[in-house]
Structure formats: structure tokens, C-alpha cells
Amino acid sequence: MSVTPLVRVQSEDFDAQAEAxxxxxxxxxxxxxxxxxxxCRDESGTLSALELEHYPGMAEAELTRIASEAIDRWPLTGLTVVHRFGKIPPGENIVLVIAASSHRRAAFEAADFLMDFLKTRAPFWKKEHLVSGDSSSWVEAKSVDDKDAERWLKSGSTD
Known part of the structure; x- marks a missing residue:
């Protein structure tokens, strides 16, 4: 049976239990x-919100491409990816990945793979809004995220 991933990019919150x-x-x-x-973390009380921006259409296409690669790599029975955009206060959901499979290993690995590549390849930009009111700043990409994603390149391509 062919699996088609469910991919959504939305401003509204999501219900992880309902999605599962x-x-x-x-x-x-x-x-x-x-x-x-x-x-969304509060960064030790300094963050009032994290604002996520994306290119509509492009973000969904890239998330779908990454999700489809996971389906090609692992024997999944289902896959859901939901990513929010807009201003998100601390404590609220940002992203959800759910991988379903007949066996745990495939589900764990697929979810891990998806998060590594969502962090490094998904076209979202994050801006931190501070409690202090100081000017907002864009969040820089972290080299540790790239390093996490590199481990998957040994066993296949993501390009």
C-alpha cells in the first residue's frame, strides 16, 4: 500500500492526539x-514570542519532499507533518511530526530524520520578540543542526 504524507503549514494550533x-x-x-x-521556549523568560515566516507553497513543497523521502526510506504506514507560522508565544506548539509503522525502529528513525531535515532544509525564518521590548532579531542557523542532518547523508540523498 502506497503511503501519502499529510503535510500542513498553518497559523492555527494543532491537536497532536487527534492527528495520531x-x-x-x-x-x-x-x-x-x-x-x-x-x-516555543521562553528562553529563560526573555522571549515573548517567536515569529515564523515562510514562503507559502514553497514551504509545503519542501516539507512534502522531505516527508516523501522518509516514506521511501522506511516502511511507514502513515506520516503527518504540521508546521505553524506566525507569532507563537512560549508554551505553544510549533511543529508536529508523527510517523506510523508496523515496527518501532522505522517510526523512530523516520521521525528523527524528518526533524533533522525540517530544522535544516525547511524554508522557515524565525524572529525572536523579546520581553524587554528590545529590537527583535532573526535566529541564526545552528551548525549542530547541520551536523545532525549530515548523518543521514551517508545512507542516501536528500537532494
Missing amino acids: ARLTEGRKDVGAIVSFTGL
Whole structure:
């Protein structure tokens, strides 16, 4: 059975439990669900919000490309990727990845792969809004995120 990933980019919050239930509803072949929910941190009380910007259409296409590669690499029974944009206060959801498979290893690896490449390849830009009211600043990419993603290149391509 061919799996088509569900990919959404939205300003509204999401319900991780409802998204997971959608992947298992009426299914007897799912043996594992692995999910990752990324939340906005307050950065030790200094952050009032994180603003995420994206290019509509381009962001969805890239997320779909990354999700499709995960489906090609692992025997998944379902895959959901939801990424928010807009101004997100600390404590709120930013990103959700749910990988479903007959076996846990595939679900864990696919979710891990997706997050590594969402961090490095997804076309989102983050701006920090500070509690102090000081000017907002764009968040720089982190080399540790690139290093995390590099480990997947040994066993296949993401280009």
C-alpha cells in the first residue's frame, strides 16, 4: 500500500492526539506511532514570542519532499507533518511530526530524520520578540543542526 504524507503549514494550533488518532483509525497494521512536538521556549523568560515566516507553497513543497523521502526510506504506514507560522508565544506548539509503522525502529528513525531535515532544509525564518521590548532579531542557523542532518547523508540523498 502506497503511503501519502499529510503535510500542513498553518497559523492555527494543532491537536497532536487527534492527528495520531487519524493515522491509526480503522487500522490493524500499525504497531508503532512515534511523534515529536516542538514547542516555543521562553528562553529563560526573555522571549515573548517567536515569529515564523515562510514562503507559502514553497514551504509545503519542501516539507512534502522531505516527508516523501522518509516514506521511501522506511516502511511507514502513515506520516503527518504540521508546521505553524506566525507569532507563537512560549508554551505553544510549533511543529508536529508523527510517523506510523508496523515496527518501532522505522517510526523512530523516520521521525528523527524528518526533524533533522525540517530544522535544516525547511524554508522557515524565525524572529525572536523579546520581553524587554528590545529590537527583535532573526535566529541564526545552528551548525549542530547541520551536523545532525549530515548523518543521514551517508545512507542516501536528500537532494
